[in-house]
Amino acid sequence: MHTDWPLWEVFIRSKQGLDHKHVGSLHAADAQMAIENARDVYTRRMEGVSIWVVQSSDIHASNPDDAESLYDPANDKAYRHPTFYDLPDELRHM
């Protein structure tokens, strides 16, 4: 019995100079077919100039349950942002 082709995640660079961004996923027998299908499924309206495909099983993700321990420590470090510093109005070009 036939089983599904592997799942691939598709990333598209919308124009030269920008990052590739995740746009969705699709099934394909191999990488070449994944790129060809991604072209048909995700770039019908000039959405991209470059395509990356990555087999979904090769992606390692952080666990949402760890979100607190991973990201909360940044919460109380407002001094990492330029707006934290109270400087005189006459100060210019900074």
Next chain:
Amino acid sequence: METVEITCPDQVFLDKLDRELKIEPKDWMPEPYRQTLIRQISQHAHSEIVGMLPEGNWITRAPSLKRKAILLAKVQDEAGHGLYLYAAAETLGISREKMYQQLHNGKAKYSSIFNYPTLSWADIGAIGWLVDGAAIMNQVPLCRNSYGPYARAMVRICKEESFHQRQGFEILLTLSRGTPQQRAMAQDAVNRWWWPSMMMFGPPDASSPHTQQSMRWKIKRFTNDELRQKFVDICAEQATILGFSLPDPLLKWNATTGHFDFGPINWDEFNQVINGNGPCNKERLDARRKAWDDGEWVREAAEAHAAKQKTKAAAA
């Protein structure tokens, strides 16, 4: 004494919904929420795929090369929309294979509208105006639904869908300025597609079992009757631009409610079509099964090719 705050995952989930945060695939979610989404998204995907069939009927017979290119692009979009939605459903843990099986063995439902035949070229216009119009009315609020992958798929779909409705209206507009025969053909198409389009919003709120729960889960933002009323109000106005009538003798502006009143919907017909007894149910499913079976050797060949390339690459 230390106080320990106990939050059950269900509470965390509901809090997220209340704060309009999206639920993502790896987040905890109640099983009924997951099952509701799998059912709704896969039905939606099936509808896009089966929806290609009535229109595909006219690709080879479109009246001009321009209309043919437009119809091809539209049908190709429907295939794309089906694929975005299948991918969104898969993030909930159901396989593509299983969804196809459910469609092919008749277990899964798809929109009842696609079980009606496309008898003339004007039907392509009426489908664009009314069927895609009703679909857009349903789909725009789904862009804000609480499940991330579904919402993102819907944003992309709605962006692409807008031309579908406009091209349909343009077909009808062209026919409305044509010969008496062309006008009659277009009016006939509108007459046949109006009531099935009204049924696309689903049963009335009073007998829609899932509405309340789906609204609490922020999958649904408006009730079936609210969306249907919006659709009637908009179409009643648009029909006057075309100079066509809608086949409802009770359709009438109501100054008190600020809406159009409309006549009773034949829910018996709706239930018959949903349960497999519409004019084209068998034809549609047979076409899907045939496409799947005929494609078997292509799927096998692609797999064999991929395996061969892999072996070659490993040896090199």
